[in-house]
Amino acid sequence: MxxxxxxxxxxxxxxSNLLPSLVLLGLLLHFFTRYRRFSLTLAIVATLLIFxxxxxxxxxxxxxPLEQRFPSPQLEDKPIDGIIVLGGGVMADETMMRRQLVxxxxxxRIIALGDLARRYPSARILFxxxxxxxxxxxxxxxxxxRAYAATLGVDxxxxxxxxxxRTTWENAILTSRMITPEANERWLLxxxxxxxxxxVGSFRSAGLAVIAYPVDFRTRGPQDVxxxxxxxxxxxxxxxxxxxxxxxxxxxxxxxxxxxxxxxx
Numbered sequence: 001m002x003x004x005x006x007x008x009x010x011x012x013x014x015x016s017n018l019l020p021s022l023v024l025l026g027l028l029l030h031f032f033t034r035y036r037r038f039s040l041t042l043a044i045v046a047t048l049l050i051f052x053x054x055x056x057x058x059x060x061x062x063x064x065p066l067e068q069r070f071p072s073p074q075l076e077d078k079p080i081d082g083i084i085v086l087g088g089g090v091m092a093d094e095t096m097m098r099r100q101l102v103x104x105x106x107x108x109r110i111i112a113l114g115d116l117a118r119r120y121p122s123a124r125i126l127f128x129x130x131x132x133x134x135x136x137x138x139x140x141x142x143x144x145x146r147a148y149a150a151t152l153g154v155d156x157x158x159x160x161x162x163x164x165x166r167t168t169w170e171n172a173i174l175t176s177r178m179i180t181p182e183a184n185e186r187w188l189l190x191x192x193x194x195x196x197x198x199x200v201g202s203f204r205s206a207g208l209a210v211i212a213y214p215v216d217f218r219t220r221g222p223q224d225v226x227x228x229x230x231x232x233x234x235x236x237x238x239x240x241x242x243x244x245x246x247x248x249x250x251x252x253x254x255x256x257x258x259x260x261x262x263x264x265x
Contacts, residue, residue: 015053015243016236022046054232059239060224066194066245067219070212070265073188080120081185084210085113086171086199087129088192092139101148108215110145112190113159114152116213125154126179128162128171140164168199168248169257172206181208192216194242198249201258212265 011017026043029035052058089109094102103110117125129141140163149156162178165171181187191199193214203210218238220227229235252258 010244010247013247015239019046019050019053023050050236051232053239054235055229056235057225057227057229059229059235059242060219060227062242062246063194063219063238064222064225065262066197066242067214067217068222069262070193070196070200070214073211073213078186080116080123080188082124082126082179082181082187083113083116083120083213084175084187084189084203085109085125085127086168086189086191086195087127087141087145087165088195089216090129090141090144092141092144095144095148096139101144101151106192106216109190109192110152112213112215113145114154116188116190117152117154117158124160124179125158126160126162126175128165128175130162130164130166130170168195168202169252169255171199172202172208175203176206176208179208186211188213190215194218194245197263198245198252198258201249201252201260201263204263205257205259 012021023043023046026039026041026046029039030043033039086109089103089106091102091104101110113125113127116123127142127145129145142161142163146156146159146161149159160178162171162174165174179187187208187210189196189199189203189210190213193216196212196214200210200212218241229238249258249261253261
C-alpha cells in the first residue's frame, strides 16, 4: 500500500507536473469562474516559477546536500568482500527487446559494477532491482543485467541477483536475507550519490553495515550553487530528481525505514 500511495502522490507533486497544472488550473478558473483576479495571479505566478525553477540554480541547491553527504571512499587497496549494486540504471524492457544493454541517466551504477568487478576479482557481486514503476515491467532489471553481464566484462554466473524488490527498502530487506556477512567483512554499496543517504539508512535498518560508493553525480560540487541552466527542462528534471529524494527521505523516516532523516557517514 505504501508503495502505490507514494507513486500516486509523487505523480501529482513532482515540480514538472505540479507547476504546469497550476497554470492550467488558473486559466480554467479565469475563463469558467468568477475568481478572475485570483486565477490570473495563480497562472502568472506558476508560469514564473516554471522559468525560475528551470533556469536558476534552485535545483542545485536542493541536490547538493544529498550529493555531498557521502564522499567517495578512500579504499586504500584494502580487500573488499562484496559489492551491492542498486538497480535504477538499466532499462530492462529495452535491454531484453533490443538484445543489448540499454542504460539511462543513472547508468553509472552499472558501469561501476563492471569496474569494481574487475578491481576486486574475488569479491561477491549482488545486483538488486526488480522494477520501480507503478505497473511492473515485463522484465526485472536484475535479470536484464545478468543476461548482458558479458557486455561489462563480467561472468554472468558471478552476479547474484535479487529480482523482486521495487523500492530501496525492499532492496535492503531482501538483500539482507541473501547475504550473511561476517563482522569484519567490507561490503560496498553502489548507487547514485543523491540517493545514497536513503540507501545507507535503509541498509543500516536492515542490519547491514555498508561502505558508501556513490556514483552518478549530477553536480560538480559546491561551486554549482550559482550555476544556472540553459534549458528550463534541464533544471526541472534535476529538481524533480532531488525533490523526489527529499520526499523519499521524509517518508522513510516517518515509516521507520531509516534511523534518521538524513543519514550520515
